[in-house]
Amino acid sequence: MTTLSALALTLLVLMLAVGGKQGLSDAFALLLNAGLMILAVILIAGGFAPLAVAAVIGLIVLAVTIFLSTTDMNVAGPAFVASLLVMTGVIAVVVVGVLFSHTGGFGAEDTEDLEGFSLTVGVSFQQVLIATGLLSTLGAIAEAATAVAAGLIELGDDATAAGRQDIAQAIIGTALNTLFFGFFGGFSALFIWFAKLRYPFWEVLNDQIFAGELIQVLFSVIAVAATVPMTMWVVGRRHREEG
Amino acid sequence: MRKQWLKWLLPVLAFLVAFGLGRLDSRLYRQPIGQVIAVKTVKSVKTVDNFDNQDRTTTQEATVRFLNTSRRGQTTTITNQFTYSGTVDSPLRRGTQVFLTKSSGPWRLSNFKRDAIVLALAAFTLALLMLIVRKRLWFISASIAVNAILFTLATHIQTDASRPLVWVLFSGLAIVFAVVTALFVVGWRPVCAVVVGGTVGATALAVGLGYAIFALTGYRDLHLEAVKYVTQSPQLLFFIQIVIGSLGAVLDECSDIAISIMQLDGSGKKRFNAGMAIGRNVMGPLITVLFMIFIAETFAEAVLWLRNGNAIDQTISWVMGLGFAQSLISGFGIVIAIPLTSLLATLAGKKEVAA
Structure with a gap:
């Protein structure tokens, strides 16, 4: 058995043991998302426009993550609508960020990994980066939207402004740690590289890979931050319509 | 109601201010920095690699004005080559700010200046967070x-x-x-x-x-x-x-x-x-x-x-x-x-x- 399949099987067992039926549903969602991400890479490499692929696959990823992680339609419905609205806004932010930062493609520190590769491959890496930026925020958007919708519905009609504020603070505070350490961990090797080769601060700030990575974190934080009021607005609107 | 709407413009404002300041900070750097004031395309050729991937390599010539060091205000010309895929390169546009280097021969592009956009997005994020979590x-x-x-x-x-x-x-x-x-x-x-x-x-x-x-x-x-x-x-x-x-x-x-x-x-x-x-x-x-x-x-x-x-x-x-x-x-x-x-x-x- 390969290491990856053994790891996957172990996670499935753990999720079933702790989560029961919900665990099975979560594991299924994770498997679907893994398949979708691989499909996205294959489609982009196959010549489809990266942004279009990211938008379509992104929509499905949001649907899978939200509808399989909660059984309550009163939570999943508004969470999904809010996520789609946020995703549209995030596309605009990502496009601006990527266009102005010249961070598409590979940086000077990647040179060794590129040896022997043809670099004129006919796929725009700027667009690939836009797709990456969009897709990497989706998990965080889905999580925040579900949490906000669930929290609001639990509060019910008694939701005061202070109560809503508490929910917003708790959810954003939580999400920021997850995002910060997630990205930090992913790129710790690069930071060690900077330290080892004694890059001065200004060079790090303007470095293609560092700037690209930092911008990516900011995209995710912006996405989560925007998700909170957006979900509150969607839930509130539905509530008023029904009432 | 209108007032409620207006506060969401704050992040955009923060973005613009930080972006502007970031583009003006060249004098804090000791490395020569230039701003592209004119670009022209010199050559553009189609390429096909071993895997039948079609790409396009474009050579451009850019007039660059120095923003710092003792050359501040002077102009020079640099050439830049970029591909459609942009695997390891990127096109120059009017207004792009770049780090310049010179060993022997003409000035060359050494890196893009990215601090303005990084700071601007950080400012946008902070302003947005401030509105929501206070x-x-x-x-x-x-x-x-x-x-x-x-x-x-x-x-x-x-x-x-x-x-x-x-x-x-x-x-x-x-x-x-x-x-x-x-x-x-x-x-x-x-x-x-x-x-x-x-x-x-x-x-x-x-x-x-x-x-x-x-x-x-x-x-x-x-x-x-x-x-x-x-x-x-x-x-x-x-x-x-x-x-x-x-x-x-x-x-x-x-x-x-x-x-x-x-x-x-x-x-x-x-x-x-x-x-x-x-x-x-x-x-x-x-x-x-x-x-x-x-x-x-x-x-x-x-x-x-x-x-x-x-x-x-x-x-x-x-x-x-x-x-x-x-x-x-x-x-x-x-x-x-x-x-x-x-x-x-x-x-x-x-x-x-x-x-």
Whole structure:
């Protein structure tokens, strides 16, 4: 058995043991998302426009993550609508960020990994980066939207402004740690590289890979931050319509 | 109602101001910086590589005005070559600011100046957060700043340390991260000990389990040699990536569970079950958050591999494999943390009542 399949099987067992039926549903969602991400890479490499692929696959990823992680339609419905609205806004932010930062493609520190590769491959890496930026925020958007919708519905009609504020603070505070350490961990090797080769601060700030990575974190934080009021607005609107 | 709308313009304003300031800061740099004032295309040719990929290579000539150093105000001409794919290059546009270098011969483009857009997006993010979480923003920023400083210090110290010590150093750092962040999230209360205990315990168990599986399967199809930016042993870098990458998610989950349980009254069993229920609700989405981050990071390289005639399974295994492994082990931590923290919080809560 390969290491990856053994790891996957172990996670499935753990999720079933702790989560029961919900665990099975979560594991299924994770498997679907893994398949979708691989499909996205294959489609982009196959010549489809990266942004279009990211938008379509992104929509499905949001649907899978939200509808399989909660059984309550009163939570999943508004969470999904809010996520789609946020995703549209995030596309605009990502496009601006990527266009102005010249961070598409590979940086000077990647040179060794590129040896022997043809670099004129006919796929725009700027667009690939836009797709990456969009897709990497989706998990965080889905999580925040579900949490906000669930929290609001639990509060019910008694939701005061202070109560809503508490929910917003708790959810954003939580999400920021997850995002910060997630990205930090992913790129710790690069930071060690900077330290080892004694890059001065200004060079790090303007470095293609560092700037690209930092911008990516900011995209995710912006996405989560925007998700909170957006979900509150969607839930509130539905509530008023029904009432 | 109109007033409500207006406040959402604040982030955009912050973005514009920071972007403007960032473009004016050239005089803080000692390296020569220029701004493109005119560009013309000199040549543009179609290319076809060995894999039948069609691309276009364009050569442009740009007039650049120096923004700093003693040459401030002078102009020079640089040439820049970029491809449609932009794998390692990027086009110059009017207004683009670049670092310039010269050894012998004409001035050359050495790097793009990116601080303005980075600062602008950071300002946008801060303004947006301020509108939503208000005073908590300072708390959150302070927590992240302290962790960033600690991490930077650690990366500098470890460059001089010997190898076995580095593993200990980074494990210790992870514990310090957990303690500092937990203090910021829940404050100096008994629940803090539960959060730290749950986080460190779950992460240690997850990593232990992960490495046991690595050993049992003989690292089959797990290509540690594909770890990027290698300055140390790839094993060490991968270990650091797993531990630090999952720490935030596990810690967030532990604090959610611990805080809720410690507020509850009732029997130990009832409180334990309440913790399990909260954990079950968040574990799926949390694993997805990390999974999307870790996998999206491998996209560009995966596309490059596929366009270079590599098979799909080979690309997945070599380029995306480590991201998958990292996500799965983080998943272990997120799942294990649920019963562990529920148990710790239930026990700790009891003691508090007894005392």
